[in-house]
Amino acid sequence: MIPLKSCEAALERYRWARLVFTILSQPLSIFWRQDLSMSKEKGPVPWNRRSWTRINQPWSKKWVKAMVLLTLVLGSLHGPSMVYTHRKALLDKFTATTFDHLAPKEKQSLTRKLWKWEDSTESAVDGPLYLRQDIWAHRHEWKPLGSGSEGEAFTYNNTVIKIYKTAHHPFRNCVPAIVPEMRWPTEIAATLVLGGMAVPQSFQQDTAFLPVTDYFLSPATETQSPKWHFLTQFLPMGNLAKLSKRLHDSDHSYNGLELDMIFRASMERLLQALGRMHEKYDLCHDDIKLDNIWLSGSEDLEGAKHWILADLGNVRELSHPYHFSMLWSKLNNNLPDCRANDVLRLLKAYVRFLREAVDDVATFDMQFFQAQEPWAQLFWSTWDAAQTQRPVSASADADGGLAAGPEWLVPESSAACTCWGKAVEYLDTNNNFVPATASPDTPTTMPVKLVYHDGHYHTAQVTHEDGQNEHQGGLWQKTSEVWDQILYGIGSVYFKLCGR
CATH class of the missing domain: 1.20.5 (Single alpha-helices involved in coiled-coils or other helix-helix interfaces)
Structure with a gap:
């Protein structure tokens, strides 16, 4: 049995403990009631997350929302500005070509109204092999030759008929001396100036640009509106792309030096033609490639040496706005000077022609990147001059030739110049360098760069720092x-x- 005094002592201790607990818990109960009232008015109090989850806290969300909003605002302002910039570049591209440096005879050829169908049944060139009325009367017998975004091409009676479309490529130039204003293809005007009218019998040997056989605006029919027609002579030998394939498939195994000795004079004639185009007429071709270089000779190796430039629809003057637009320099990766760009594109097309015609491609690639042959030295010297923004002239390149010796082929600068490549590269259809099979001396896994120093080109291994910068x-x-x-x-x- 527990004594009464002990029970009374325990009860007293309990009372004192309860009093202390009540006193200490009073502030907490007041804070808890206030917190409950605030939670009912403002919602639940967020849980105090750890430091690594602070981005989900309300203040962090506000900053994220602000940054997203700022990005959207800047993007909405920058997007239309960039679209406007690219649209202006397109407008520059489709600006008319001006022909300011013309002789009186050439101006007269542009202003003649031989293209009118209703005023004259006489064509621009009438001869025993061509009559405009005969061509038009047998239009249902035209054989399709090709089709593209600019138009369709047909052939009939040794004549190529090109019909232009305006859906994707609007005409840039206005027909001279015509009121109200009427537009026609730039290719017609440029070919009249540079190629002239064709001689009915045959091509003249000094012709470097494809001449015009006829051009007219067709009469309206029940099914179609009037369309511009551009007629030239049919060239059965084709272009350089087809010639390179025939040489590669022939019984004889050609090498680069052998082909260069056969066709270097042909390429130099085109360089001289570009020189006259640049200096006399203040014009640039802007679209030199294998498909636009045609063969006008007979169907043999000797006839394949006569090359002419065609497809002059992209001809523009040196000061044309397109040559200073972002489409010209940034997207198409052209040189600032359109004359140097024409020369380099012609040399690229020539190297690609040689490469597609040779039998041993690996040896050709090694000779090209080590500049062991005159044709490779010619290309790399011109490339170096273009990259270092030194003057590049079509006339100077044509006059240099093989007879000028290696002294001319060496760039003027004594400093080392570097031309980048992944082992061995070749030229694709757009005249751009793309990786190809490497030569035995240069593994594909070993990046190399071509270095010019002390009058010679040689390959060197790319350092880690160079590779990082290039990447x-x-x-x-x-x-x-x-x-x-x-x-x-x-x-x-x-x-x-x-x-x-």
Whole structure:
């Protein structure tokens, strides 16, 4: 049995403990009641998360929302600005070509109204092999030759008939001395100036540009409106792309030096033609490639040596706005000077022609990147001059030739110049360098660079630092190119929908 005094002592201790607890818990109960009232008015109090989850806290969300909003605002302002920039570049591209440096005879050929169908049944060139009325009367017998975004091509009676479309490529130039204003293809005007009218019998041996057989605006029919027709002589030998294939498939195994000795004079004649085009007429071709260099001779090796330039629809004067636009320099990767760009594109096309015609491609690639042959030295010396922004002249290149010796082929600068490549590269259809099979001396896994020093070109291994710089620059360039292509497409759609 527990004594009464002990029970009373325990009860007293309990009372004192309860009093202390009540006193200490009073502030907490007041704070708890206030917190409950605030939670009912403002919602639940967020849980205090750990430091690594602070981005989900309300103050962090506000900053994230602000940054997203700022990005959207800047993007909404920058996007239309870039679309406007690309649309302006398109407008520059489709600006008319001006022909300011013409002789009186050439001006007269542009202002003649032989293209009119209703005023004259006489064609621009009438002869025993061609009559305009005969061509038009047998239009249902025309054989399709090809089709593209600019138009369709047909052939009939040794004549090529090109019919232009305006859906994707509006005409840039106005027909001279015509009121109200009427437009026609730039190719017709440029070919009249540079190629002239064709001689009915045959091509003249000094012809460097494809001459005009006839040109007219067809009469309207029940099914179609009047369309521009451009007629030239049919060339059965084709272009350089077909010639290179025939040489490669022939029984004889050609090498680069042998082909260069056969066709170097042909290429130099084109360089001289470009020189006259640049200096006399102040014009640039802007579209030199294998498909635009044609053979006008007979169907043998000797006839294959006569090359002429065709497809002059992209001819523009030196000061044309397109030559200073982002489409010219950034998207198409052209040189600032359109004359130097023409020369380099011709040399690229020539090297590609040699490569596609040779039998041993690996040896050709090694000779090309080590500049062991005169044709390779000619290319790399011109490339070096273009990259270092030294003057590049078509006349100087044509006058240099093989007879000038290696002294002319060496760049003027004594400093080392570097031409980048992934082992061995070749030229694709757009005259751009792309990786190919490496030579035995240069493994594909070993990046190399071509270095010119002390009068010779040689390959050197790319250092780690060089590779890092090249990789970073290439990645940024590719990202920029993709973005520019997207904006170019948006600008093109806007251009087609809203017009000029």
